Amino acid sequence: MKLFDLGLEPEEVIAHPRHQAAQADLVPLIERVRACRSPQDGYELQQDLLRHILEVEEDRNAFSKAVKRMRGGKAPQAGVPEPQSGLDLSDIETWILERELCERVGRQFRSIGDALAWRAFNHDRRYILALCRNAPSGIMAGKAGLKTELETVESHWRDSGRFALMHDLTNCLRIGDTTVWQDDGPHTYEIKTNTRYRNPVQEQRIATAYEAIRTGSALPGDHPNERLHDIDTPLQTHMELLQTATQRAAKDGIFAAKVPGSRALLAVDLYGVISQSWTPQEFRQRVARQWDAARRRARIGDQLDLNMHATSLDNVSRDPLRVPWGVYPLHPVAAARLIGDVMTFVVETSGPSLATDLTARGIPAQWVRPPGTEDLVAGEVVMEMHSQTEWRTPNGLTATLSRTLQLKPSEMDRYLIELLDQDCWAAGIRHLLLSPDTSDRPWPVFRNEGNTWL
Structure with a gap:
């Protein structure tokens, strides 16, 4: 609920x-x-x-x-x-x-x-992608085994001065119970009150996660083709625009703007709205006017039932794939307001416009999701991107390799909510399309994320 x-x-x-x-x-x-x-x-x-x-x-x-x-x-x-x-x-x-x-x-x-986990892992998204692949943890209060977990954390700190992060304090770490940072890096453990009752399934998932990080083998789960792929391109975003949006919304109540890459952004700060003394009708009219103008400037306002959006509203610690607001390069007060929905923002794009942008960059793309305003469903394909490579074989024949990538909600959400630079994003797509090692279910990871997140 x-x-x-x-x-x-x-x-x-x-x-x-x-x-x-x-x-x-x-x-x-x-x-x-x-x-x-x-x-x-x-x-x-x-x-x-x-x-x-x-x-x-x-x-x-x-x-x-x-x-x-x-x-x-x-x-x-x-x-x-x-x-x-x-x-x-x-x-x-x-x-x-x-x-x-x-x-x-x-x-x-x-x-x-979640923010502490990202910080502890030095903003290395691979660990989050690998260790989030379980059901979310339940309530900690009253949990059987909590005492043992607390004793484990204390013993690591008392005996060796090592930090042991409790996964139940996060939403993004769902495999294993604790991660301990040792001399050779992080190690994740499953903790049991009675050591005789080991959980070999969970221990194997931990081992699979770390092997996926280390070698690019299959991630934990039911799909052996889900693998991490290192993109040899530094992560680039438009975080400076989100910084401006949070500052202006806090002052003026509403801020809307075009985002490069066929997107528009709308930010609303409740305290800023209250300071304007608008009536509810005046507020709705101002939001509609500014939002429609931003869509027009972004050229995504012609057919709204072909638009996709991502929002911050009431989504904190629901999706383990999302970067936590606490490490976004925003003022701590702005980050807290996003966490508490005192401030919200939405980023929207037009599917066909996005496909046109990629095609113009030499990546033939087709928007395949039919018109409609329903929310995206996990696993739904919204866009397909294609590549075709030809080469001459030693015997004079021509060989052709064709590949299709399918864009699904998780990657669309990332493009929107993280305000990814479109050139950077396209470079990642191109890498996946052209690399002979790309799996059928790739999870791209850009370089130098620590330069973006705090």
């Missing part, structure tokens, strides 16, 4: 005391992630983050129990935290709101764990 599905207005959620308290906590946590320089920095930050997450999850468990009791015609249990919304305590919706707010705030704190 998403909170806004309950029929609440964004400002009602953001004005909730629990949500406001989380916003105040996020900024110093982001600053500490960025200031991490030593195992001690990581260890101390993790301790504080663990406290935040356990507190909110314990409250969530209590509210969840209260909701179950009320559905059964009983009063909430003794000792349950009192809702902070000021709404009617006899209404079950009040308690559902508190439960879902705890889920939301818990994800916000986990996004700091």
Whole structure:
């Protein structure tokens, strides 16, 4: 469930005391992630983050129990935290709101764990892509085995001064329980309360993940052709435009602009909107006017049912493939506002325009998704890109190699939400099309990502 599905207005959620308290906590946590320089920095930050997450999850468990009791015609249990919304305590919706707010705030704190993971892995996306390939972890509070995991973290720190990152504090690390940074680099481990009950399946997934990082072999999962591919091109983005967007939206409420590469960007900051004293109708009119103008400048406004978009709204720590806002090169306050949806942004493109751009760069492309406004489905093919290479064989014959790459939602989301430079993105596509080693399900990784992310 998403909170806004309950029929609440964004400002009602953001004005909730629990949500406001989380916003105040996020900024110093982001600053500490960025200031991490030593195992001690990581260890101390993790301790504080663990406290935040356990507190909110314990409250969530209590509210969840209260909701179950009320559905059964009983009063909430003794000792349950009192809702902070000021709404009617006899209404079950009040308690559902508190439960879902705890889920939301818990994800916000986990996004700091994601940022810490990216920082600890030196912004090497290969580790995230390899270690995210499991179901998400559940609630930490009350988890069997949590005590053993905590003791393991403490023993690594106490005995050798090594930082052990708990995966349950993140959304992006889903294989294994902890990663420990040793003299020869990171090592990921599965932890069991009783060492006699090993989990060979999970241990094999850890080994498969590291082998994929080291040699380019198959990633963990059911598809042996899913492999990492190193792109010999530095990552280039338009982060400077997102920096401008967050600054202008904080001041003016709304900012919209053309993004190079057949895209348009819209940013809205709730505090900036409130400062303008617009009526709801004036706000809607201004958003529509600026957004339509940005689409026109980007030449993507002619047929909106062929457009694709990616948004920041209520997506924090849902998709392990997304770079966490905490490591985006933005002011810590702006990053915290994105995490808490106080500020949101959307990036949109036209599918046919994108295909035309790639074709003009020598990559024949065809937009294959039919018109429609439905959300993308995982695994859906939206665009196909082609290459054809010919060469003469020793006996005088001509050989032809044809290859087709299919663009799916995860890569489209990355192109949009990370504001990838289109020339850089096209270079990666060209590399995959022309390389004889490209697998049927490639995961491209550009060089020098640390120059983009903080």
